[in-house]
Amino acid sequence: MRKMLVICMLIFLTVAVSYNFEWIIGGYPQTKSDIQSNVREYLLSEKNYNIADIASIDVTYSRKFGDYSAQVIFSDERETKYYYRIDEKVKQSGYSGKTDKHRES
Secondary structure (H helix, E strand, O other), X not given: OHHHHHHHHHHHHHHHXXXXXXXXXXXXXXXXXXXXXXXXXXHHHHOOOOHHHEEEEEEEEEOOOOEEEEEEEEOOEEEEEEEEEEOOOEEEEXXXXXXXXXXXX
C-alpha cells in the first residue's frame, strides 16, 4: 500500500513538473532566441534600422501571463526601453522612458 502511494506521488510530481517546466525555468532558451531573431529581423527589414541602431534586445518570459516579450534599447536613446510582442507578427506593445523617438503608431 505504501509503495503504491509513493508511486502515485511520483507520477503526480512528474506530471506537475513537466506541465509547468516552462514556468519553472523562466521560459525556453530556444524560444527566447527565436523571438530575439524575429524582433531583430523585423527592425532591420521592416522598419529599416541598421544593426548599429540597436543597442540590445532582451527577451523575457512572464510567469504571471505565460508569454514572452522583447525589450529593445536603441543606441541613440539608451534611457528608453521599447517592448515588442509576437502574436501573428511582431508589433511594438509599449515603451518606458521620458522620450519616444522610436515609438510606432
